[in-house]
Amino acid sequence: MTTVLPVASGKGGVGKSLFCANLGITLARAGKTVLLVDLDLGGSNLHTCLGVAGSSRGIGHFIHRRVDRLEELVVDTGRQKLFMIPGDSLLPATANLPYFRKVKLLRELQTLVADYIILDLGAGSSFNTVDFFLAAAGGVLVCTPETTSILNAYSFLKSVCYRMLYRSFAPKSAERQMIHDFMTERIEGTDRSLACLLEKLTEGSAESTTTASRAIGTLIPRVVLNMGRHSEDITIGARLREIARRNLGVEVEYIGFLPADELLVRSVIKRTPVVESHPECGYANGMNAIARTLIDSPTSSNPRLYEDDEDLTRLGEMIAE
Numbered sequence: 389m390t391t392v393l394p395v396a397s398g399k400g401g402v403g404k405s406l407f408c409a410n411l412g413i414t415l416a417r418a419g420k421t422v423l424l425v426d427l428d429l430g431g432s433n434l435h436t437c438l439g440v441a442g443s444s445r446g447i448g449h450f451i452h453r454r455v456d457r458l459e460e461l462v463v464d465t466g467r468q469k470l471f472m473i474p475g476d477s478l479l480p481a482t483a484n485l486p487y488f489r490k491v492k493l494l495r496e497l498q499t500l501v502a503d504y505i506i507l508d509l510g511a512g513s514s515f516n517t518v519d520f521f522l523a524a525a526g527g528v529l530v531c532t533p534e535t536t537s538i539l540n541a542y543s544f545l546k547s548v549c550y551r552m553l554y555r556s557f558a559p560k561s562a563e564r565q566m567i568h569d570f571m572t573e574r575i576e577g578t579d580r581s582l583a584c585l586l587e588k589l590t591e592g593s594a595e596s597t598t599t600a601s602r603a604i605g606t607l608i609p610r611v612v613l614n615m616g617r618h619s620e621d622i623t624i625g626a627r628l629r630e631i632a633r634r635n636l637g638v639e640v641e642y643i644g645f646l647p648a649d650e651l652l653v654r655s656v657i658k659r660t661p662v663v664e665s666h667p668e669c670g671y672a673n674g675m676n677a678i679a680r681t682l683i684d685s686p687t688s689s690n691p692r693l694y695e696d697d698e699d700l701t702r703l704g705e706m707i708a709e
């Protein structure tokens with residue numbers, strides 16, 4: 389079975405690309421075949437994080453129909469079981485792709501043979517990023533343990549939920565218009581939750597609203613706290629859980645804590661992934677734990693409710709050790 393793992397963040401520069409590269413290497417070392425895909429359209433740098441030379445061909449060639457099959461764009465990373473599809477700096481940044489093009493891309497991706505297909509996404513809540521994040525129920529959200537980063541992560545999740553809701557209604561339907569209006573009003577300062585919108589939509593079409601809210605219920609974003617410094621950082625993570633649960637009805641799962649590590653910063657300059665140059669460092673240890681969690685709990689399993697913050701407590705204990 390192929391697991392698609394989109395990796396996003398509300399805020400830029402929180403460590404997504406380094407996370408993808410080092411996770412890919414760690415999973416490949418654990419015997420999994422991994423394909424890394426640079427989907428940060430217009431801002432690609434995944435190849436640099438892997439220490440692989442830039443390529444003149446990349447995902448843009450598929451998007452702009454210069455190649456028919458994604459397979460043609462897969463490059464070797466010089467490591468066993470680890471492959472990548474580079475981004476494409478030669479082609480101009482691709483602002484909102486037409487929806488059908490994204491669907492075609494995702495369908496094509498799923499025909500490629502790999503245990504894990506990791507998607508390095510651009511930061512923020514553009515339609516491209518949100519739609520790619522929705523390629524799987526258990527996408528990874530990277531954030532740093534700071535209030536702004538947590539609030540940005542929450543905003544991103546909110547966009548994901550609204551997008552899912554929007555997509556579940558027919559184009560030009562009254563419901564889509566209602567969702568659009570609701571979001572615009574919110575921007576103007578009202579503070580109503582998703583539950584309120586769902587209630588409003590139910591008046592129109594109870595059936596599709598039920599389908600949509602069920603779909604939102606299947607989302608279990610997996611959060612990684614990166615650049616952590618203290619075990620108290622965990623309490624910041626608990627805030628994201630609380631607001632996502634209260635306002636969106638979404639459960640988040642914490643799958644890892646990666647310490648701020650000077651060795652990682654140096655590895656960027658040396659263009660050698662830190663899990664290879666320093667396999668015993670704090671960041672590499674955190675990455676091993678994340679890879680283990682991903683291998684042991686595939687996203688197809690039923691969502692778990694962490695009423696007692698057990699996952700966060702476990703991370704806290706790991707840091708204290």
Ligand SMILES: Nc1ncnc2c1ncn2[C@@H]1O[C@H](COP(=O)(O)OP(=O)(O)OP(=O)(O)O)[C@@H](O)[C@H]1O
Pocket residue numbers: 397399400401402403404405406407428431509510511614615616646647648649650652653656671
């Ligand atoms: N755990 C960490 N410890 C120390 N520094 C880190 C850590 N993770 C990331 N960084 C720093 O953050 C910088 C940005 O990382 P990266 O390029 O992976 O972020 P990104 O989220 O992909 O950015 P963008 O949103 O621009 O795509 C790195 O160059 C590195 O210096």
Ligand SMILES: [Mg+2]
Pocket residue numbers: 404405406428433508509
């Ligand atoms: Mg990046």
